[in-house]
Amino acid sequence: MTTTESRPVTAADIYAAGGITVTKLGENIGALIEGVHISGDISSETAFAIRYALATNKVVVFRGQHHVDDDTQYRFASTLGSPTTTHPTLTSEDNRTLVIEGAANSWHTDVTFIDRIPKASILRAVDIPPYGGATTWASTTAAYDQLPEPLKALVEKLWAVHSNEYDYAGVHADPKARGIAASNHMQNFTRIVFETEHPVVRIHPETGEKSLLLGHFVKNFVGLKTSESAALFQLLQDRIVRLENTLRWAWTPGDLVIWDNRATQHYGIADYGDHKRSVHRVTLAGDIPVSVDNEPSRIRTGDASHFSIVDPVDRFPGFDA
Secondary structure (H helix, E strand, O other): OOOOOOOOOOHHHHHHHHOOEEEEOOOOOOEEEEOOOOOOOOOHHHHHHHHHHHHHHOEEEEOOOOOOOHHHHHHHHHOOOOEOOOOOOOOOOOOOOEEEEOOOOOOEOOOOOOOOOOOEEEEEEEEOOOOOOOEEEEEHHHHHHOOOHHHHHHHOOOEEEEEOOOOHHHHOOOHHHHHHOOOHHHHHHOOOOOEEEEEOEEEOOOOOOEEEOOOOOEEEEOOOOHHHHHHHHHHHHHHHOOHHHEEEEOOOOOOEEEEEOOOEEEEEOOOOOOOOOEEEEEEEOOOOOEOOOOOEOEEEEOOOOOOOOOOOOOOOOOOOO
16 A cells, blocks of 8 residues: 555656546546546545545546445545535435435535535436436636635635525525525425634645635625625626536436535536436535634534534645646
């Protein structure tokens, strides 16, 4: 087994040691990984190479993994980190896999209403509609990098309140998203209320990159009025979801996708009519975000220790995005 100290430090050498091929799908986000048979028995070199490719490309796609079931998906996830339970408020039969029926058609980063934001999610399409139902991801790192300097100076000092009891009507203009708030699912989603203050710009623990921490769980910016929060939120969100910063993936049988939840938002596209769409998700525990001034996120209410450990990671040696 290769130790951390003796691992190669260039992307090409890391991928070669892990026996994988990585092909970019876009300049700012997305890559296809080949050479891996998904299982719980992949080598530490392969796991490290996948983690490196994920941190570099934000979203990685595996194709032709028709053999994967819930147990295989969970065991594979365990080679890449520490799996969480299903969700802070939603439950499942095995308390490991979240079964998502339909599409979460609003831009978000998963579970940002708690302090220990998950580092990654592993998603597998189980029921694929005959058309539509793609998922789109956006790079929050690219969005930060593209900000003009005056906006960078502003957002690096801002903090935002994230809550699972979010106000779609107050902050978000999407009428479909507002409809979720009245559903039975939403009532279950908010049976335990969580609220956390996060820096709007967080530092990626593995790469040192800066990214924008926003999405539909943002309730308001600390110190700003509701109207000011709404206007600034929309300005920043519009930059995050620029088409140049996104990857749209149309699911086919055997696909499995991992995204870096510390550097992306995602959106499930509800354009499949009355057809069934079902995806299964396993989530990996993450760290507590820190600001550019190394200040950690602050809990206002809610204890997420039942959902996830805090699982900090080390900086990649010789990281080269």
